[in-house]
Amino acid sequence: MKKISKKEPTARGETPAKKDAAAAKAKPAAKPEGHVQVLVFCPSDLILAGILKALESDPTIDVLNIEKNTIDIFMDSIRKLHPEVVLFASIEPLPNIREICKAIRELSKGQKTQLLLLGNIPSHEEVVGLINSGARGYFDLNDALSQLTEAIRIVQKGEIWLPRDKMSSIMDRIISVVGRDMKEKTLDQLTPTEFQVLRLIGQGKSNDEIAEVLFISKNTVRSHIKSIYAKLDTHSRLQLALYAINSALF
Numbered sequence: 001m002k003k004i005s006k007k008e009p010t011a012r013g014e015t016p017a018k019k020d021a022a023a024a025k026a027k028p029a030a031k032p033e034g035h036v037q038v039l040v041f042c043p044s045d046l047i048l049a050g051i052l053k054a055l056e057s058d059p060t061i062d063v064l065n066i067e068k069n070t071i072d073i074f075m076d077s078i079r080k081l082h083p084e085v086v087l088f089a090s091i092e093p094l095p096n097i098r099e100i101c102k103a104i105r106e107l108s109k110g111q112k113t114q115l116l117l118l119g120n121i122p123s124h125e126e127v128v129g130l131i132n133s134g135a136r137g138y139f140d141l142n143d144a145l146s147q148l149t150e151a152i153r154i155v156q157k158g159e160i161w162l163p164r165d166k167m168s169s170i171m172d173r174i175i176s177v178v179g180r181d182m183k184e185k186t187l188d189q190l191t192p193t194e195f196q197v198l199r200l201i202g203q204g205k206s207n208d209e210i211a212e213v214l215f216i217s218k219n220t221v222r223s224h225i226k227s228i229y230a231k232l233d234t235h236s237r238l239q240l241a242l243y244a245i246n247s248a249l250f
Helices: 016-026 045-056 071-081 097-107 124-132 145-156 167-181 192-202 207-214 218-232 237-246
Strands: 036-041 061-067 085-089 114-119 137-140
Touching: 036 045, 036 071, 036 145, 045 061, 045 085, 045 145, 061 071, 071 097, 085 097, 085 145, 097 114, 097 124, 114 145, 124 137, 137 145, 192 207, 192 218, 192 237, 207 218, 218 237
Parallel strands: 036 061, 036 085, 085 114, 114 137
Antiparallel strands: none
């Protein structure tokens, strides 16, 4: 005998199709493997057109939303959409750009949102200040827009993107600033394993790579990094990397 299944009751006026659509809306589709979710802020239609053209060339870059109006609305989009990378484009220098960077960093705690600024490259000192405030890089609009997707992937991994022709001098400046700020600290506080973790961070290794090299778990790597942060009074992986470079650990 064929078993007759009972249909689940639906709310009055709610068709099965509407119910399915509501369920799909409530549960967002999983991000495809290898894709990067991006939120764009750009008040200039001309620059925005170039940015979107560059992003369209890579089908694995998913633009979640485009904001063109107020900073408050833009911040609200970050809070709601949890993008992996935020592109913040500005033609005119903003006097409160460091505060914006800090606010984005605060909003991004726990969701790994990285900030890439786009504009005309400012002074070395300003770049250092922006990175210390939470930016992961600065894309010079005078550079080829074809490099933009590469920059997005670099910062999505938590690494730094800077204009290639200015990278060396800017990094020298950053290292000198970090070295001066940390000159009172010593490596004597670190355990042998923590020392090795710091050295590998300075080489640009990821947590997975560090775990493989040292034959420890990723959770153990994270515990060591947390301990290093506390002992050296640092707050970012960039500071650890620069400290390792400045201390000539490799």
